[in-house]
Amino acid sequence: MIKRAVLVLALGLLGGGHAVMAAPVKAVASFSILGDMVARVGGDRVAVTTIVGPNADTHIYDPKPGDVVSLAKADVFFVNGLHFEGWLERFVGSTGFEGPVVVASEGITPREMDEDGRVEVDPHAWQDLTNGVTYVRNIAAGLCSVDADGCALYEANAKVYADEMLALDAATRAQFDAIPQTRRQVITSHDAFGYFGAAYGINFLSPEGISTESEASAADVAKLIEQVRSVGAKTLFVENMSDQRLLEQIGRETGAAIGGALYADALSTPDQGAVTYLEMFSHNVAQLLPAMTAQ
Numbered sequence: 556m557i558k559r560a561v562l563v564l565a566l567g568l569l570g571g572g573h574a575v576m577a578a579p580v581k582a583v584a585s586f587s588i589l590g591d592m593v594a595r596v597g598g599d600r601v602a603v604t605t606i607v608g609p610n611a612d613t614h615i616y617d618p619k620p621g622d623v624v625s626l627a628k629a630d631v632f633f634v635n636g637l638h639f640e641g642w643l644e645r646f647v648g649s650t651g652f653e654g655p656v657v658v659a660s661e662g663i664t665p666r667e668m669d670e671d672g673r674v675e676v677d678p679h680a681w682q683d684l685t686n687g688v689t690y691v692r693n694i695a696a697g698l699c700s701v702d703a704d705g706c707a708l709y710e711a712n713a714k715v716y717a718d719e720m721l722a723l724d725a726a727t728r729a730q731f732d733a734i735p736q737t738r739r740q741v742i743t744s745h746d747a748f749g750y751f752g753a754a755y756g757i758n759f760l761s762p763e764g765i766s767t768e769s770e771a772s773a774a775d776v777a778k779l780i781e782q783v784r785s786v787g788a789k790t791l792f793v794e795n796m797s798d799q800r801l802l803e804q805i806g807r808e809t810g811a812a813i814g815g816a817l818y819a820d821a822l823s824t825p826d827q828g829a830v831t832y833l834e835m836f837s838h839n840v841a842q843l844l845p846a847m848t849a850q
C-alpha cells in the first residue's frame with residue numbers, strides 16, 4: 556500500500572509538470588546554418604538536431620547510423636533543397652520518416668551557374684540575407700504545421716529574427732557600396748558566394764566548381780591565375796571546409812596574400828566566431844572589407 560501511494564504521488568508530480576511544459580517538438584536540420592535558424596524560430600518549444608555539423612561539408616556528407624535514428628524519431632525535417640544535400644533522398648528513405656520535409660529555400664529565385672559547360676542550380680542561397688528571410692518564413696510555417704499551439708510564438712520569433720537579418724543586410728550593403736566597384740574582387744577556394752556577390756555587388760572568382768565534389772583542373776588553375784592578375788586581386792580567401800593548397804599555389808604565382816577563413820556552407824566551432832548564421836555573415840563581411848580596401 557505504501558508503494559502505491561508513492562507511485563500515485565510521483566505520477567501526480569509528472570502530470571503537473573507536463574501541463575506546464577509540453578515535450579518539445581523534435582526537429583532535425585540537415586546542416587549547421589539551417590539548424591541555427593530552426594533553433595531561433597523554434598525557441599524553447601523545439602529541440603533541434605543537426606546532421607552536418609560545424610566546419611563540415613554538406614555536399615559530400617555520408618549519413619551515419621545516429622542520423623538515421625535522429626530522423627526516425629523526428630516530428631519535422633528541415634533541408635536546404637536546390638540539390639545541396641545530394642544524399643537526401645536515399646537518407647530519408649532509409650529512416651522510415653514520414654513527417655514533413657520542409658525545403659527552406661522554397662520561394663527564393665535560384666541562381667544558375669555554368670559548371671564545366673553544364674548549367675546547374677546554385678544551392679548556396681543563404682549567402683544572401685534577404686533569402687535568409689525566406690528561409691525563416693518557411694521554417695515558421697513548417698513548425699506551425701506540426702505544432703499549431705506554438706504557431707503564434709514561431710511567427711513572433713520569425714518576425715524578430717527576419718528584422719535582424721534585414722538590418723544586417725542594409726548595413727552590409729552600405730559598407731560594400733562605399734568601396735569602388737573595381738576593388739570588389741574576391742578569390743575563394745569554392746564557388747559558394749554567387750548569391751552573396753549578386754546581393755552586394757562583388758565579383759567572386761573561384762578555381763573550383765559549384766560543389767566541393769569537383770577538383771579544379773590544371774587549365775582551371777591557369778585560367779584563375781590569369782584572372783587574379785588581370786583584376787589585380789590582392790587577397791585570396793579560403794573556406795572553412797576546403798583544401799587550402801590550391802589557393803596557396805595561386806598566391807605564390809600571383810603574389811596575392813591569403814586572407815582569413817570565410818564561412819560558406821557551415822558554421823564554426825565556438826572559438827572561431829561564426830557560431831550563428833548572423834555571426835557567420837558579419838564575420839565574412841569583416842574579413843572581406845579590409846582586403847578590398849588594402850593597397
Ligand SMILES: [Zn+2]
Nearest residue numbers: 747765766820
Ligand atoms: Zn558549397
